Amino acid sequence: MGYEVDVFEAKAQPSGLTVYGVAPYKITNEETLAEMAYLQAQFGYNVHFNSPINSREELAGLEDKYDAIFLGIGLGKTNELGLAGEDKINCTGAVEFIAELRQHHHQVAVGRKVIVLGGGNTAMDAASESARLGAENVVLAYRRGKEEMGAYDFEYDLAKGVGVKGLFNVAPVEIMGNGYVAGVKFIRTETKDGKVSEIAGSEFVEPCDMVIKATGQAKQTDFLSLIPGLKVDGKGRIVADAHTGQTSNPKYFASGDAWNGGAEVVNAAAEAKLTARGIHAYLSK
Incomplete structure (x- = not known):
């Protein structure tokens, strides 16, 4: 839609779960990274790798610089079970x-x-x-x-x-x-x-x-609590408008696992396209 886009990626490679979380017998890194390179060549967005956003100060800097912020952070580490011996090696x-x-x-x-x-x-x-x-x-x-x-x-x-x-x-x-x-x-x-x-x-x-x-992933509620006025539900999922992806903080939008609680890659892709249109409508006003 013609916007300038910067992606802040905590890891060294793009695409989140499709590089780091899907079993290798289903898709290879080569296939995923080739698709990411193709998309970037087509659309010309900027990716800042090894650039986690962890603090309120960093978020405030983004809020000052950008007109809208998209949260595509997914879920976190594997849930702890609280079992005795869970810290053992292996x-x-x-x-x-x-x-x-x-x-x-x-x-x-x-x-x-x-x-x-x-x-x-x-x-x-x-x-x-x-x-x-x-x-x-x-x-x-x-x-x-x-x-x-x-x-x-x-x-x-x-x-x-x-x-x-x-x-x-x-x-x-x-x-x-x-x-x-x-x-x-x-x-x-x-x-x-x-x-x-x-x-x-x-x-x-x-x-x-x-x-x-394989007991599910934790929600990233500590990070989300750094965003002023952002609502999460009782399960730690971001609350956002079903048609636009806009959160209770109007500058922030979301989709994917952080919003739906954990679904498929295709769900995240479809939701993100919907949310992109929501961001366009918001900025067009």
């Missing part, structure tokens, strides 16, 4: 594991037996990649039944196709081991009327030497 978050994979693919070491905690598409990615990297056993552990997983059926089929086993109706209680991960203590669960309850006295330990937590 217990990692799925988002961090896949980011490491995308940057240093064949140099990433996995355990001989890996337990992946979670039932979403990211859990499937972590499990599939662990198997592809040479783990002898990969167990996907989920606190509900198989039919209640958030992952798409074809994602689970892909994981099973490379040897991943499912362990359902179990909730992690503790990460076992002395310094290093040696297993996960689980308790069996049951689902009644949509609610998960634990079965007393059903604890057991599943040995392993690596745990990957």
